[in-house]
Amino acid sequence: MATATLTRASASTVGSARFADRARRRFLHFFPDGFADETYLEWERNYKWDAHQQWERELSPPQMRSMIRAGQFAELAATAVRIESRTKHPMLFSFEKMALRDAVKTPTGSRLFANGLYEFLHGPGEMEKKFSRWCEVVGALPRRQTRVLTWPLVTVFAWLAQPKVHIFLKPNAIKKAAQRYGYDFDYKSRPNWATYASLLEFAKLVRRDTRDLGPRDMIDIQSFMWAIGSDEYDGMI
Secondary structure, eight states: OHHHHHHHHHHHHHHHHHHHHHHHHHHHHHOTTGGGOHHHIIIIIHHHHHHHHHHHHHSOHHHHHHHHHTTOHHHHHHHHHHHHHTSSSOSSOHHHHHHHHHHHHSHHHHHHHHHHHHHHHHSSSOHHHHHHHHHHHHHHSOOSSSOOOOHHHHHHHHHHHOTTTOOOOOHHHHHHHHHHHTOOOOOOSSOOHHHHHHHHHHHHHHHHHTGGGOOOSHHHHHHHHHHHHOHHHHTTO
């Protein structure tokens, strides 16, 4: 029985490796020089990195603390929304942007968002608890018609602020990327820690498998996943 189990596990490992190799070849089809490819930098990395640098200039930890202490919750929220919105290829869907803007227009909404985002990014404690609390905060934001609690919305700001630590989840593309990679992604549509932890494990696997290509951070890892899973790239094959 043990031998049979080991054999099945080995076969599964080999199968996953084949999937991963196929995904890697797909990425290199678009970007032959990997993460240093000039087209990759233009299409995927540079504008995301520019948004991160803008975040560091305008919403560094001391700046966020100062704004919160001054009660400038609306200004903090508006700055975060603006940084994401002005990227060459905005990460949020229009309905998510509208829902968030409506939510933070109110004093209660902007205060919840500003305090919640700061605690998630810079507060003490384990990531699991902080992420779960952030999901609760986003879920509690005022809403009109469209829901605010979506995967892109709960992950994009942390990814722009801390791309060494956090990653952005666009569900359809990442689910397809995981399938093509042979990774068993524990996805649930409602934002939750188990799914985010599973995504971080996927990111760790991709980083390990592409280490010879020199990934710098989660911007590169997310861009790799996007290239192997998005409909945008499917149409270019």
